[in-house]
Amino acid sequence: MTEPLLSVKDLKVSFYTRAGENQAVRGVSLHIDEGETVGIVGESGSGKSVTAKAIMGLISPPGQIIGGEIDFAGQSLVGLTEREWRRLRGNRIAMVFQDPMTSLNPVKKIGDQMTEVIRRHRGLAKEAARKEAIEMLRRVGITRPEQRLDQYPHEFSGGMRQRVMIAMALSCQPELLIADEPTTALDVTIQAQILDLLKQLKANSRMSIVLITHDLGVVAQVCSRVVVMYGGMVMEEGTAEDIFYRPKHPYTQGLLRSLPKRQGGTRERLVPIEGTPPDLLDPPQGCPFRDRCPHAMPKCAELPPHFEVGPGHRALCWLNDEGVQAQLRREPELEGSAAHDRE
Amino acid sequence: MRQLIARRLLQTIPLLFFVSIVCFALIKMAPGDPVLSFVTPNMHAEDIERIRHNLGLDKPAYVQYFLWLKELVQGNLGYSLVNHQPVLDQILDRLPATAGLMGSAIALAVLLAIPLGLVAGANRSRWPDKLINFISYIGISVPLFWLAILLIYLFAIELHWLPIMGMRTIGVNSALDVLKHGILPCAVLAFSFLSVYVRYIRSSTIGQLKEDYVQIQYAFGSSKRLVLFRHVLKHVLLPIITLLGISMAELVTGAIVTETVFSWPGIGSLGMTAVRGMDYPLIMGITLFSAVLLIVGNLLADILYGFADPRINKAR
Amino acid sequence: MNRTRWRNVGNELLANKMGIAAVAVLLILTLGAIFAFLSPHDPNELDVMRKLKPPGADHWFGTDDYGRDYFARALYGGRVSLMVGFSAMILATALGTLVGVVSGYFGGWVDNLLMRLLEIIMSIPSFLVMLLLSVFLKPGVGNVVVIIGLLMWMNLARIVRAETLAIKEREYVLYAKASGQGAFGIIGKHILPSLLPVIIVGATNNIGSAILMESSLSFLGFGVQAPNATWGSMLNSAQGYIVNAPYLALFPGALILLTVLSFNILGDILRVGFEPKLGKR
Numbered sequence: 044m045t046e047p048l049l050s051v052k053d054l055k056v057s058f059y060t061r062a063g064e065n066q067a068v069r070g071v072s073l074h075i076d077e078g079e080t081v082g083i084v085g086e087s088g089s090g091k092s093v094t095a096k097a098i099m100g101l102i103s104p105p106g107q108i109i110g111g112e113i114d115f116a117g118q119s120l121v122g123l124t125e126r127e128w129r130r131l132r133g134n135r136i137a138m139v140f141q142d143p144m145t146s147l148n149p150v151k152k153i154g155d156q157m158t159e160v161i162r163r164h165r166g167l168a169k170e171a172a173r174k175e176a177i178e179m180l181r182r183v184g185i186t187r188p189e190q191r192l193d194q195y196p197h198e199f200s201g202g203m204r205q206r207v208m209i210a211m212a213l214s215c216q217p218e219l220l221i222a223d224e225p226t227t228a229l230d231v232t233i234q235a236q237i238l239d240l241l242k243q244l245k246a247n248s249r250m251s252i253v254l255i256t257h258d259l260g261v262v263a264q265v266c267s268r269v270v271v272m273y274g275g276m277v278m279e280e281g282t283a284e285d286i287f288y289r290p291k292h293p294y295t296q297g298l299l300r301s302l303p304k305r306q307g308g309t310r311e312r313l314v315p316i317e318g319t320p321p322d323l324l325d326p327p328q329g330c331p332f333r334d335r336c337p338h339a340m341p342k343c344a345e346l347p348p349h350f351e352v353g354p355g356h357r358a359l360c361w362l363n364d365e366g367v368q369a370q371l372r373r374e375p376e377l378e379g380s381a382a383h384d385r386e
Numbered sequence: 387m388r389q390l391i392a393r394r395l396l397q398t399i400p401l402l403f404f405v406s407i408v409c410f411a412l413i414k415m416a417p418g419d420p421v422l423s424f425v426t427p428n429m430h431a432e433d434i435e436r437i438r439h440n441l442g443l444d445k446p447a448y449v450q451y452f453l454w455l456k457e458l459v460q461g462n463l464g465y466s467l468v469n470h471q472p473v474l475d476q477i478l479d480r481l482p483a484t485a486g487l488m489g490s491a492i493a494l495a496v497l498l499a500i501p502l503g504l505v506a507g508a509n510r511s512r513w514p515d516k517l518i519n520f521i522s523y524i525g526i527s528v529p530l531f532w533l534a535i536l537l538i539y540l541f542a543i544e545l546h547w548l549p550i551m552g553m554r555t556i557g558v559n560s561a562l563d564v565l566k567h568g569i570l571p572c573a574v575l576a577f578s579f580l581s582v583y584v585r586y587i588r589s590s591t592i593g594q595l596k597e598d599y600v601q602i603q604y605a606f607g608s609s610k611r612l613v614l615f616r617h618v619l620k621h622v623l624l625p626i627i628t629l630l631g632i633s634m635a636e637l638v639t640g641a642i643v644t645e646t647v648f649s650w651p652g653i654g655s656l657g658m659t660a661v662r663g664m665d666y667p668l669i670m671g672i673t674l675f676s677a678v679l680l681i682v683g684n685l686l687a688d689i690l691y692g693f694a695d696p697r698i699n700k701a702r
Numbered sequence: 703m704n705r706t707r708w709r710n711v712g713n714e715l716l717a718n719k720m721g722i723a724a725v726a727v728l729l730i731l732t733l734g735a736i737f738a739f740l741s742p743h744d745p746n747e748l749d750v751m752r753k754l755k756p757p758g759a760d761h762w763f764g765t766d767d768y769g770r771d772y773f774a775r776a777l778y779g780g781r782v783s784l785m786v787g788f789s790a791m792i793l794a795t796a797l798g799t800l801v802g803v804v805s806g807y808f809g810g811w812v813d814n815l816l817m818r819l820l821e822i823i824m825s826i827p828s829f830l831v832m833l834l835l836s837v838f839l840k841p842g843v844g845n846v847v848v849i850i851g852l853l854m855w856m857n858l859a860r861i862v863r864a865e866t867l868a869i870k871e872r873e874y875v876l877y878a879k880a881s882g883q884g885a886f887g888i889i890g891k892h893i894l895p896s897l898l899p900v901i902i903v904g905a906t907n908n909i910g911s912a913i914l915m916e917s918s919l920s921f922l923g924f925g926v927q928a929p930n931a932t933w934g935s936m937l938n939s940a941q942g943y944i945v946n947a948p949y950l951a952l953f954p955g956a957l958i959l960l961t962v963l964s965f966n967i968l969g970d971i972l973r974v975g976f977e978p979k980l981g982k983r
Contacts, residue, residue, distance in 0.1 A: 099605055101601070101604060101605060125609070128607075129607045129608070129609055130607065131607070132604070132605055132606060132607040133605060133606030133607035133608075134607055137605075137606070138602075138605045138606075140598065140602055140605075142598060145597065145598035145599060146598055146599055146602050147599055147602075148599045148603075148617050148620075149599075149696075149697055150620050150621060150624070150695065150696055150697070151616075151617065151620065152696075159608075159616065160606045160607070163606075163607060163608070164607060195696040195697070197696070197697050211606065212606075400818075401818075401821060401822065401825060404818075404822045405822055405825050405826060408822060408823075408826060409826070412831070412834065415838070520720075523963060523966060523967060524959070524963065526966060527910065527914075527959055527962040527963035527965075527966050528955075528958075528959050528962075528963075529914055529917050529918065529921070529934070529937075529955060529958050529959065529962075530918075531918065531921050531937065532937060532951070532954075532955030532958065532959070533955075535937070535940075535941060535944060535951050535955070536951070536952075536955070538944065539944055539948050539951070543944065543945055642829055642830065642833070642922075643829075643918050643921070643922065646922060647941075657830055657833075658833075658922065661830075661833045661834060661837055661924075664837065669830070669834055672830065673826060673827060673830055673831065673834075676827045676830070677825045677826050677827065680825050680827070681825050
C-alpha cells in the first residue's frame with residue numbers, strides 16, 4: 044500500500060474560552076489516499092469543520108492544536124511557519140466553504156479576486172493570470188467568462204458564486220480539495236448541480252477531495268469512503284458501501300434512519316436521533332454517544348477502542364467486541380439498560 | 387445611479403428652502419432693532435421710518451423673507467451692520483484661511499487615521515490597539531481650546547519654536563511664515579478629526595476581519611497584511627467618504643473655538659466677531675453658508691459613495 | 703431589560719481597568735462637587751496679597767489673579783459644570799427619546815415630518831446657533847442648559863427611532879397590539895423598557911458632550927457668567943495669565959478632560975455590556 048496523501052493521527056484541538064476548555068477535536072485519526080473522495084459526516088459540533096481547519100492550519104486563538112500529527116505528501120504540517128503555510132494554502136491544499144454569499148469580498152471584482160490567488164501561487168503575469176481565470180470559470184460552467192470576470196459578487200447567484208469559489212480553489216491545481224458543506228446553503232436543484240460539477244472535475248484529475256457534510260445523502264452521491272464523526276471523535280470509518288449497507292456503529296445507524304428515502308415512491312417516516320450532542324466543555328469519559336444510544340450498556344462508561352470490522356472498516360463501539368457480543372447473547376437485557384436507567 | 391442623483395437633488399432643494407427659513411426666523415426673532423444701527427443722534431423719526439422703509443423692514447415678515455430670498459439667490463447676503471461691507475465678500479475673503487487650515491487638518495487626519503485605525507483593528511486588544519485606542523479616547527474628550535492653550539504654552543512660550551497666534555507675522559509675506567503659524571491650529575484640529583476617524587476605522591476593521599471572506603482569504607494563502615491592504619482597506623475607505631461629507635460643515639464653523647484661540651483670521655473667528663458685535667446679517671450669512679456647505683457636502687458624499695460602492699446598482 | 707444584562711454590564715465594567723478608573727474618577731469628582739463646602743477656603747474670598755501663588759501645601763491648585771483659592775474654585779466650578787452637563791443631558795435625552803419613539807412607533811406622516819425637521823436642524827451649524835442663542839437669551843445656568851439640551855438631542859432621536867422600528871415588530875409588541883392595548887400603553891410598557899440600554903448609552907455619551915459644549919461656550923465668554931465659575935470660564939480667565947501662571951490653565955482643563963474621558967469610556971463599556979455581540983467574542 045502506498046503512502047496516503049494526507050494522514051491525520053490522534054489530532055486534538057481545544058478552544059480556550061471564558062467558560063473553560065472546549066475540546067472540539069479529541070483524538071481524530073484519518074487518512075486520504077491520492078485521488079479518492081472521502082466524506083466526513085457529522086452533525087454540527089462534531090468536530091468535522093475544526094478538523095478541516097486544522098488541516099488547513101487555520102486554527103487561531105483561542106483555538107489551539109494540543110496534540111497529534113498531520114502529514115501531507117510526506118511532510119509534517121504541525122509546526123510549519125506561517126510563511127510555509129501560506130505557500131501551501133490555496134495552492135496545494137484548497138478549500139471551498141459553506142456560504143458562497145459571504146465567501147467573496149463584495150467590493151472587489153471576481154476577476155481581481157481570482158487572479159490574486161493565481162498570481163500569488165503560480166507567479167503568473169497579470170494577463171496570463173486573467174486568461175487562466177477565464178479558463179477556470181469556463182471549466183466550472185460559467186458562460187461568458189470574459190464579461191463575468193469584471194463583475195462583482197452581488198451580480199452572481201448563490202450557485203454561480205459557489206462555482207466561482209470552486210474555480211478559485213482549483214485554479215492552482217491543488218492535490219487536496221477540502222469542501223466544507225459546499226452545498227448546504229444552496230437550493231436542492233443547485234446542490235445536485237454543484238455535486239455533479241465536483242464529480243466531473245474530479246474525474247479528470249488526480250486530486251483528492253474531502254467532503255465535509257452533515258448530509259449522508261450528499262456523501263452517497265460522490266464519496267468512495269466515509270468517516271463518521273461525533274463528539275470530536277471518529278465513530279466509524281469505511282467504504283461508502285460499508286457505511287451504507289453494513290453500518291457497525293449505532294450512531295451511523297441512527298443517521299441512516301434519519302435519512303429521507305426518496306427512492307421507491309413511499310416516504311418513510313424520519314427517525315431523528317433523540318437527545319443532544321455531548322457538552323465538549325466537560326466531555327463524558329466513555330463513549331460520547333452513550334447518552335443517546337439505544338444500545339447503551341454499563342460497559343460504555345469506558346471508551347471503546349476502534350474495532351476492525353472489515354478491511355478498512357472500523358467502528359468505535361463495544362458492540363463489535365467479541366467478549367461483549369458473547370455476553371449479550373447470554374444476557375440480552377443488558378443492552379439498552381443503561382439508557383433506560385436514566386429515563 | 388442617475389435616479390439616485392436625481393432623487394437626492396430633489397430632497398436637497400426643499401431642505402435648503404427650509405434651512406433658509408429657519409435662518410431668517412432666527413434673525414427675525416433676535417432682540418434689537420436693526421434700523422438702530424443706521425441711526426445717528428441727529429436723525430428725525432421720519433428719517434428713521436424712511437430707512438426702515440428703504441430696508442423693507444416695514445413689510446410683513448413673509449414679504450421680507452421673499453425679498454431676502456430674492457437677493458440671496460442673486461448672491462446678495464446683505465451688508466454687515468458693523469462695517470457695512472457686503473457679507474458675502476467678507477465670507478469669501480476669509481474662506482481661504484479657513485479652507486486651508488481645515489483642508490490640511492482633515493487631509494492630515496485621514497492620512498494618519500487609515501493606517502492607525504487598521505493597525506489598531508488588526509491587533510485588537512494588544513498594545514498597539516490599546517495605545518491608539520486610548521489616544522483617540524483623549525482626542526474625543528479633550529477640550530480643544532485647552533489643548534490649544536497647552537500647545538501654545540509649550541511650543542510658543544517655553545520653546546519659542548512657533549509663533550503664538552495669527553496667520554502672518556506683520557510685514558512678512560512668505561508661505562513659510564503662514565505655514566509656521568498654521569502648524570499648531572492644524573495639529574489641534576487634525577488631532578480631533580483623527581480621533582473620530584480612527585475610532586470609526588478601527589471598529590469597521592474589526593467588523594470586516596470577522597467576515598467570512600477574510601477567513602477564506604487566509605485559506606487561499608493570503609497573509610494578514612495582504613488581507614488588510616487589498617481587501618479590508620477598500621471597505622474601510624467607503625464610509626470615510628461619508629465622514630468627509632459631514633466634515634464639510636466643520637470646514638466653516640467647526641473651527642470657531644480653535645480659530646479664536648489662535649486668532650486665525652478665518653470664517654470661524656469672523657463668526658465669533660459677528661456674534662460679539664450682534665452683527666445679524668453677518669451671522670445669518672455665515673450660518674447659511676455653512677448650512678449650504680453641509681447639505682451640498684452630504685449630497686456629494688452620497689453621490690460619490692454611489693459611484694465607489696459596486697453594490698449600489700449603477701444601472702438604475 | 704433583564705437581570706443578566708445588568709450583570710453583563712457589571713462584569714464588563716469590573717473586567718476593564720479603564721472602566722474601574724472611570725467610575726472612580728467620576729465618583730471622586732461628584733463627591734468633590736457635592737462636598738465642596740467642606741473646603742477650608744471660600745472660593746470667592748479675595749486676598750490681593752496672595753494672588754497668583756503657585757500650587758503648594760496651603761493652596762493645592764495655587765491662587766488666581768484675585769488671590770482666590772483655585773482648588774476651592776475648581777470644586778465649585780465642577781459643581782456647575784457637572785450640573786449643567788447632567789441637566790442638559792436629561793433634557794436632550796428626554797427630547798431625543800420622545801421624538802425617536804414617536805417617530806419610530808407611529809411612522810407615516812408623523813415620522814416623515816419629524817425626520818425632515820431633524821434633518822433641517824442638523825443642517826444648521828449648531829455651535830454657531832448656540833453662540834447666537836446665548837446672546838439672545840440672558841446668560842445664566844438655566845439658559846445654558848436649555849441651549850445645549852436643545853441642540854444635542856438629534857443623534858439620540860435617530861438611534862432611538864431605528865431601535866423602536868425594530869422593537870415594534872417583535873412578537874410581544876405585536877401581541878399587545880392585537881390584544882387591543884393603546885399606543886401609549888404599549889410604548890410605556892414594552893417599547894421604553896427595551897429601549898433602556900440604547901438610552902442609557904446615549905445619555906452617558908451626551909453628558910460628556912454637554913460638558914464639553916458648556917466649557918467651550920463658557921471659555922468663549924457666552925456660557926455661565928460670573929460670579930458663577932465653571933471649568934470653562936476658569937480657562938477663559940486663565941488664558942490671560944498663561945505666561946506667568948500656566949497652572950491656572952492646567953487644572954480646569956485637566957478636570958474637563960478627565961470627566962469627559964470617563965463618561966466616554968463608561969459609555970462604550972455600557973454599550974458592550976448591553977450588547978455583548980458588539981464587543982468581545
